[in-house]
Amino acid sequence: MELIIGNKNYSSWSLRGWLMLKAFDIPFTETRLALFEADFYSSLANYSPAGKVPVLIDNGITVWDSLAICEYVSETHLGNKGWPADAAERALARAISCEMHSGFFGLRHELPMNCRAKRAVTLTEAALKDVQRIDTIWTELLQKNSAQGPWLFGEFSIADVMFAPVALRFDTYNSEVSNHSRAYVKTVLAHPAVQAWVADAKQESETIEEEEVGLPL
Numbered sequence: 001m002e003l004i005i006g007n008k009n010y011s012s013w014s015l016r017g018w019l020m021l022k023a024f025d026i027p028f029t030e031t032r033l034a035l036f037e038a039d040f041y042s043s044l045a046n047y048s049p050a051g052k053v054p055v056l057i058d059n060g061i062t063v064w065d066s067l068a069i070c071e072y073v074s075e076t077h078l079g080n081k082g083w084p085a086d087a088a089e090r091a092l093a094r095a096i097s098c099e100m101h102s103g104f105f106g107l108r109h110e111l112p113m114n115c116r117a118k119r120a121v122t123l124t125e126a127a128l129k130d131v132q133r134i135d136t137i138w139t140e141l142l143q144k145n146s147a148q149g150p151w152l153f154g155e156f157s158i159a160d161v162m163f164a165p166v167a168l169r170f171d172t173y174n175s176e177v178s179n180h181s182r183a184y185v186k187t188v189l190a191h192p193a194v195q196a197w198v199a200d201a202k203q204e205s206e207t208i209e210e211e212e213v214g215l216p217l
Helices: 014-023 040-044 066-077 085-101 107-109 123-149 158-172 181-188 194-201
Strands: 001-006 029-032 055-057 061-066
Touching: 001 014, 001 061, 014 158, 014 194, 029 055, 055 066, 061 066, 061 123, 066 085, 066 123, 066 158, 085 123, 107 194, 158 181, 158 194, 181 194
Parallel strands: 001 029
Antiparallel strands: 001 055, 055 061
C-alpha cells in the first residue's frame, strides 16, 4: 500500500490515515507532498481527483478521505477490528468519529495543528464550545471504559485515530480540559506511532503562516 500525505506538522487529516496504518502495524510506503507548494495540487492530481490528502492506494484501489481510509483498512486488513466488537459501542464509536469528521470548525480554525509549537490563544465562544464538547465526550467514555484500557473504548480504535490530532492540539495550546482528558492526551502522545509522527514533523522546514497562530508559550 501507498499513502500520500501532506506536511506532518500541519496535516491533521494526513495523521489520521497514517496513524490507522502505523498503529495497527500494517506495512505501507508513504509519499509526502508539501502542502500548498507550487506543485502540490498538480502532483496530488496524479493520485486523486479530490485534491486533498491523505490518499490510500492499495492493489489498484484508490481511497481518499481519512475516515473512508480507516473504514477500508479495518474491513480489508483487520477483519473489522478497527471498531469495538460490541454493536452498541461500535455505533457510538462511529457516531463520535463522524461528529469529529464533520464538525468542530471553531476548534479547527482557532487551534490549527502545529506539532512543533507551544502556543497561547484566546478562543471565541464557538471554539470554547467545541473544546468543551470534546472534553465531555472523552471524559464520559474514559470513565465508562477505563477497566478495559486507556483508550476511548478501552482498546485502541478508529475513534482514537480520529481524535488523535485533537490531543496534539490540546497539548500545543495547553487547553483547559478535565483530568480525564489530560490523561488521555498523555496516552495519545505516548503512543509510539504518534511519537514517530511528531519527531518527523519537527524535522520539517516548511512554514505555513496561517497555521502559526497565537503567541509562543
